[in-house]
Amino acid sequence: MFEYFNKPIIITGANASGKTAISLSIAHKIGAEIISADSRQIYKHLSAGTSKPQGRWVNNENPVYIVDMIPYHLVDFIDPKETYNAQRYFYDFNGTLNKIKTKQVIICGGTGFYINSIFNPLDPLPQANEKIRTELKEYADKYGREKLHEKLIEIDPVAAKKIHYNNINRVIRAIEVSIMTSKPYSSLISDNTFKRESYFKAFFVFIKWDKNLLYKRIKERTKNVFDDWVNETKNLILNGYTHDCPGLKSLGYPVIIEYISQSITKDYAIDIITKQSMDYAKRQNTWFNRYPSLKIDINNQKDFDIEKITKDIIEKYESSCNSSSSC
Known part of the structure; x- marks a missing residue:
């Protein structure tokens, strides 16, 4: 799959771990394009609640979503009413590779099933009924x-x-x-996660935050975007998106809908979303601990130095390429 490209860099970690900022920083340094692996940022019209990177579509023959001058693929392209899964992601990912003009790819995201689908053959399952x-x-x-x-x-x-x-x-x-x-x-379902040789041809980076720091970070982010999140959800409902469409069933949106219906208070909604996000982060960390990865531990706020982290990742990446001659 990656014959034309250098060894891809994969930036993983829990939600709110800073994956996007780090990926963009690396992309600028090495001239890469980014492919998202996020099951919520795929949706159009869902931004505040998904922390979708702010960008714009460049309308030419092949529209591309641009974030900070970097092509950022597989975000903002699926209607919230559509069902989307790892199988579709696998095919969309391959289609995206054919459009990328650089030799360097960064895969950024926290949806393990999407990342796994890239490197491991998918099990033949029936289409949705x-x-x-x-x-x-x-x-x-x-x-x-x-x-x-x-x-x-x-x-x-x-x-x-x-x-x-x-x-x-x-x-x-x-x-x-x-x-x-x-x-x-x-x-x-086969239990083939991370076992195939092809999987180890990628360079994995796992951004691992201290639990208490991550909790504060998630809660602060939820507070900051809450009003925008409410307005975004109201607009979706006004435009005919019901509470049971796939996009509005993603993390946090059902709680926002409860708040809009005045079933719960703002403070309670923030607490519930923070708890749900932490539960999800725990599952993500369990998943990514199985990766053969470079782990970046963030044990205090000072550790989250994007310039330093970028430099460390690039140095380790280049070292891995030199030692294995696989880049």
């Missing part, structure tokens, strides 16, 4: 996410242990596939 999905969504709306998760426990306890009940899209997908194939979803 809208009838089954609608029935499962209606069941969750009526009885709650935990009750839907109990259905998955009955059908496939192995998958249920790995999928949190709040991750409703994955719960629905697991039940859907199990119903369509008459086999447990877990039996159809």
